[in-house]
Amino acid sequence: MNKQEIQIKIAKAVEIVKESKPLAGSITNSVTINFVANAQLAVGGTAAMVYLPDEGETLAKLGGAMYINVGTLLPIYEDTLPHTAKVLFENQKPWVLDPVAIGIGSLRTKVLEQFKPYKPSVIRGNASEIIALAGLWNLEGGTDTSTVHGVDSTVSVRTAKSAAVALASWTGGAVAVSGEMDLITDGSTVAVSYGGSEMMTAITGSGCSLGGVMAVYASVADPFIAALSGASVYNLAGMRAEQHTDGTGSFQIAFIDELYKASAQDISMNEFTLEEV
Ligand SMILES: Nc1ncnc2c1ncn2[C@@H]1O[C@H](COP(=O)(O)OP(=O)(O)OP(=O)(O)O)[C@@H](O)[C@H]1O
Ligand SMILES: Cc1ncsc1CCO
Ligand SMILES: [Mg+2]
Numbered sequence: 001m002n003k004q005e006i007q008i009k010i011a012k013a014v015e016i017v018k019e020s021k022p023l024a025g026s027i028t029n030s031v032t033i034n035f036v037a038n039a040q041l042a043v044g045g046t047a048a049m050v051y052l053p054d055e056g057e058t059l060a061k062l063g064g065a066m067y068i069n070v071g072t073l074l075p076i077y078e079d080t081l082p083h084t085a086k087v088l089f090e091n092q093k094p095w096v097l098d099p100v101a102i103g104i105g106s107l108r109t110k111v112l113e114q115f116k117p118y119k120p121s122v123i124r125g126n127a128s129e130i131i132a133l134a135g136l137w138n139l140e141g142g143t144d145t146s147t148v149h150g151v152d153s154t155v156s157v158r159t160a161k162s163a164a165v166a167l168a169s170w171t172g173g174a175v176a177v178s179g180e181m182d183l184i185t186d187g188s189t190v191a192v193s194y195g196g197s198e199m200m201t202a203i204t205g206s207g208c209s210l211g212g213v214m215a216v217y218a219s220v221a222d223p224f225i226a227a228l229s230g231a232s233v234y235n236l237a238g239m240r241a242e243q244h245t246d247g248t249g250s251f252q253i254a255f256i257d258e259l260y261k262a263s264a265q266d267i268s269m270n271e272f273t274l275e276e277v
Contacts, residue, residue, distance in 0.1 A: 001189070003274055010229045011268035013221035018044040018264070022219035025050060025059030026212055027080060029071025029100065032205025035252070036067070039209035042259035043233060045216030051076060056084030060093055064219025065121070065226075067212045069098040071151070073107050081111050085118040094121035094173075094218040094226070098211040102132040103146025112136055121173040121223040124211040124230075126153035127160035130177050134163035141166045152201075157183050161190065165277050174223035176214065178207055182231040185277065186224040193228060194271040195235025197242035199251045206255075210234050213259075232270040233262050 001009075023046040028036050037047035050059055053076075060066055066088055068081060088095045097120035099112055116137050123133065128149070134142025141162030147154045157179035164175040168187035177183040182193040200206040214230035221229065237258035245251040 006191070006225070006228065007268040009221065009225045010232060011264040013217050013225055013229045014043075014233070014264035014267050016220040017216055020220065021046050022064040022216060023048060023062065024065045024067055024212065024215035024219055025063045026067040026069070026215070027051065027056055027077070027084060028067060028069035028208060028212065031072060032208040035205040036069075036209045036212040038256055039259055040212045040216050042256050043213050043216055045213070045219070047212070051080060053080045053083045056080045057087045060084050060087040061091060063093070065094040065096070065215045067096045067098070067215035068120075069100055069208055069211060070108055070111060071098070071100040071208065073105070073111070077111065078107060082114040085115050085120075089118040094215070094223065096120060096122040096124055096211050096215040096218060098208060099123070099125050099129050099133045100208070101148055101151045102129050102136065103148055109136065119171040119173065121171070121218055122176060122214050122227045123167055123171065123173070124176045124178065124207070124214055124227065126207060127155045127157050127177050127179055128153040130160040130167065130175060131155070131163045134166050137167070137170065139163070139166040139170055153179060157181060161185075165190070174227040176227040176231060178210060178231070182235065184224065184227045184231055188277055189224070190275045190277055191228050192273050192275070193231040193235050196238035197251070199242055199245075199248050200238050202248045203252045206234070228272065229267065232272065233259060233267045236262055236267060236270045
């Protein structure tokens, strides 16, 4: 695919979402659950958040895609998460994994290990998280020890390129590494998306909600286009929101407004470059 073909696909994905309001259910952390739902709604999707194993299964079967984020685990997730991932995989439903804060506890490690055979369609994380997940799954570019600082990355996006490519080659889907710019790969093509705002690092949940929005797009587009569409609307909305706010509280509100206002045409035209793996 050349750049223009990709731009056409992004615009189409954004339009179909706005017209059809696809459901992308979530099992996500309690810190940013509201932000995730509001971002999904702002781009035109439908949100539903659950915790219990049977409800994860129901949403997996009902929705166009699903979002799973391991940010704040509770004992129930030991049952809910692997079960839901298995149902998604067996029903060939796209799902997005956010391996937040990988490495900080034993349940988190266990659950993330269990996800490997269920091949998430999109893996979205910051650079430290992507490198650590590749390490946990014994793939190239990964490391045994996590460089995650709480929920934040300590390394640059480009450092995670080989881990991202290896993860995408394993899943057959896409991997999106977020940061100052965003790197998205399907294992053969690498796209780098530009824009955003430094203020996105000073509000919680810009990454979580980005994963939720990618799940909305994954309901109607292939994983690479879904991930790049998500990165594009985030980078565009971040740039625009920064222009008329002077603090992080109002930035978060303005950012949701800009997600809501962004047109398919503008999102598809947000700057990105293509490179070989
Ligand atoms: N320095 C930066 N400049 C511009 N945009 C940024 C910057 N850092 C992050 N972003 C944007 O913020 C969004 C979230 O990326 P980030 O890497 O902060 O995720 P994260 O660490 O998982 O966030 P969280 O865990 O708080 O949800 C992405 O859209 C990314 O492009
Ligand atoms: C701050 C925080 N802690 C656990 S999840 C989360 C949201 C950002 O990943
Ligand atoms: Mg995160």
